[in-house]
Amino acid sequence: xxxxxxxxxxxxxxxxxxxxxxxxxxxxxxxxxxxxxxxxxxxxxxxxxxxxxxxxxxxxxxxxxxxxxxxxxxxxxxxxxxxxxxxxxxxxxxxxxxxxxxxxxxxxxxxxxxxxxxxxxxxxxxxxxxxxxxxxxxxxxxxxxxxxxxxxxxxxxxxxxxxxxxxxxxxxxxxxxxxxxxxxxxxxxxxxxxxxxxxxxxxxxxxxxxxxxxxxxxxxxxxxxxxxxxxxxxxxxxxxxxxxxxxxxxxxxxxxxxxxxxxxxxxxxxxxxxxxxxxxxxxxxxxxxxxxxxxxxxxxxxxxxxxxxxxxxxxxxxxxxxxxxxxxxxxxxxxxxxxxxxxxxxxxxxxxxxxxxxxxxxxxxxxxxxxxxxxxxxxxxxxxxxxxxxxxxxxxxxxxxxxxxxxxxxxxxxxxxxxxxxxxxxxxxxxxxxxxxxxxxxxxxxxxxxxxxxxxxxxxxxxxxxxxxxxxxxxxxxxxxxxxxxxxxxxxxxxxxxxxxxxxxxxxxxxxxxxxxxxxxxxxxxxxxxxxxxxxxxxxxxxxxxxxxxxxxxxxxxxxxxxxxxxxxxxxxxxxxxxxxxxxxxxxxxxxxxxxxxxxxxxxxxxxxxxxxxxxxxxxxxxxxxxxxxxxxxxxxxxxxxxxxxxxxxxxxxxx
Ligand code: GDP
Ligand code: MG
Numbered sequence: 001x002x003x004x005x006x007x008x009x010x011x012x013x014x015x016x017x018x019x020x021x022x023x024x025x026x027x028x029x030x031x032x033x034x035x036x037x038x039x040x041x042x043x044x045x046x047x048x049x050x051x052x053x054x055x056x057x058x059x060x061x062x063x064x065x066x067x068x069x070x071x072x073x074x075x076x077x078x079x080x081x082x083x084x085x086x087x088x089x090x091x092x093x094x095x096x097x098x099x100x101x102x103x104x105x106x107x108x109x110x111x112x113x114x115x116x117x118x119x120x121x122x123x124x125x126x127x128x129x130x131x132x133x134x135x136x137x138x139x140x141x142x143x144x145x146x147x148x149x150x151x152x153x154x155x156x157x158x159x160x161x162x163x164x165x166x167x168x169x170x171x172x173x174x175x176x177x178x179x180x181x182x183x184x185x186x187x188x189x190x191x192x193x194x195x196x197x198x199x200x201x202x203x204x205x206x207x208x209x210x211x212x213x214x215x216x217x218x219x220x221x222x223x224x225x226x227x228x229x230x231x232x233x234x235x236x237x238x239x240x241x242x243x244x245x246x247x248x249x250x251x252x253x254x255x256x257x258x259x260x261x262x263x264x265x266x267x268x269x270x271x272x273x274x275x276x277x278x279x280x281x282x283x284x285x286x287x288x289x290x291x292x293x294x295x296x297x298x299x300x301x302x303x304x305x306x307x308x309x310x311x312x313x314x315x316x317x318x319x320x321x322x323x324x325x326x327x328x329x330x331x332x333x334x335x336x337x338x339x340x341x342x343x344x345x346x347x348x349x350x351x352x353x354x355x356x357x358x359x360x361x362x363x364x365x366x367x368x369x370x371x372x373x374x375x376x377x378x379x380x381x382x383x384x385x386x387x388x389x390x391x392x393x394x395x396x397x398x399x400x401x402x403x404x405x406x407x408x409x410x411x412x413x414x415x416x417x418x419x420x421x422x423x424x425x426x427x428x429x430x431x432x433x434x435x436x437x438x439x440x441x442x443x444x445x446x447x448x449x450x451x452x453x454x455x456x457x458x459x460x461x462x463x464x465x466x467x468x469x470x471x472x473x474x475x476x477x478x479x480x481x482x483x484x485x486x487x488x489x490x491x492x493x494x495x496x497x498x499x500x501x502x503x504x505x506x507x508x509x510x511x512x513x514x515x516x517x518x519x520x521x522x523x524x525x526x527x528x529x530x531x532x533x534x535x536x537x538x539x540x541x542x543x544x545x546x547x548x549x550x551x552x553x554x555x556x557x558x559x560x561x562x563x564x565x566x567x568x569x570x571x572x573x574x575x576x577x578x579x580x581x582x583x584x585x586x587x588x589x590x591x592x593x594x595x596x597x598x599x600x601x602x603x604x605x606x607x608x609x610x611x612x613x614x615x616x617x618x619x620x621x622x623x624x625x626x627x628x629x630x631x632x633x634x635x636x637x638x639x640x641x642x643x644x645x646x647x648x649x650x651x652x653x654x655x656x
Pocket of ligand 2: 060061062080157
């Protein structure tokens, strides 16, 4: 589109625009600007944004100045130290321009004369008075007759070498800020290039190519056409650097020129310069640039608006449900008590599922918490560890013979001394007595772990309460562990003082075993036969050491041994069964009664006056709640903003 007569007394840009275009785009742009002001970007919602990038002194600020018709800090060194969001709004009713700055939640009115100073002051307030930079943006609103409706962000220029007073990592800082702004697909990159440089060597080109390889959202502005006209036509026609949205060559204000003078000189330059006049008029001059930018902006907004609406709604729903999912904020003692009882009942409920019922849905991924399965596993291991056959020491029957000799008194020889049997039984039970104790220790260790984890989670939002429930649970487990050890000790003592079972297997196995006795004695007597034989259950035995011993003694020893073998099986079964019942009983008692009593006692007893304090939220929870509240407030407002014009969009034809 050819620029309209460019020597009019004010910026000619708007003349070229139809008023309907303005009517359609302006509300959209206002809505996007409002969303920007509300900082929806912080919620990860990207807004269509024209981002001005360029190497230092390439003329970024000058281009913005030309578009806005106001003076911006320009010139040597690093002038733009914070992102400057520039909102230009055409206001035909204004004879004098209205300018204000927005930053740190403040609005500061200013004038054309003072704008440079005001920006410098604001920049110092944001980024310090030195040469440092910051990514907190400063917004400049310019309402003026004849300016294009555009919102652009001017970023600090890229510099490789820090100048005096700049931080060492200035390059990383600046490129970090630039990348953050140009990365989103919604950003339009306005790459400002000085006509004096070789475009492919530009740092800003290198960066924009990283995020926009094909250049589909990159527009190049070539400044200083007046100073370096040679080869400019060739440079912009060759397009060595993938600029998808094309080039616009401009000449900015020089020195103390007025804007009108600057535009007139620019038009003159491109009309009459022997080299520059050969460049197509559709790609030269600030008015063309303004036009192109408004077009691109309109398209970009129209394209991304539906998605923004969707995102706002999604984020709002997500934030609301996250806030709803948070624990209640407690304000009164009654509240605190209620929450406390809820925590206990939640913990009880979970423990019941994990340790008694065997439902693991709360911890489906965490096998360690699958209580009933882990307890059964421990019991199986313990049962396996208990020797299935009675352990024996020395040669076959030698232990029995030794004990029988010691038990001998004055009396008839053919009575089996019961004390000998009991002594042996006691010895054998003692040998394995550490196994049941180890088993209950292991069980309590495990239970403590599960109970503490469940409690910690139930009370996770109330750290002081966590400490208190933890203490109560640890005390309780310790108490119950001691009790268990006592119970197990009693079981073992019972096994040692009485030999009794009503299990019919005992007699059956003993009778079967005794069948071998006759054959066994024969092997002992018959010295010509090998001194080995196999007895069922017992296996192969060597009897050479028994040859020559008194028959009555061997027979008694054999009998005692067979009773022990048969009885041992009953002892082992009992040691497993009784501990299984004991553990189940203790767990049920713990979950159903003891835990609640202990915690309530602890909290009501020791910390009665502190119950309110104990239920204070952790700072992180309180912070999160506050963040969510703010975000919901902001998103609700955003939703209203977009809601008002969403119908307009639907009615609008997509612009070319
Ligand atoms: P920035 O660092 O990219 O913001 O660059 P500035 O806008 O501050 O410009 C750097 C210098 O180049 C300033 O002295 C400007 O006056 C000068 N300058 C910018 N554009 C032009 C132009 O089109 N022609 C001439 N002759 N000088 C320009
Ligand atoms: Mg600048």
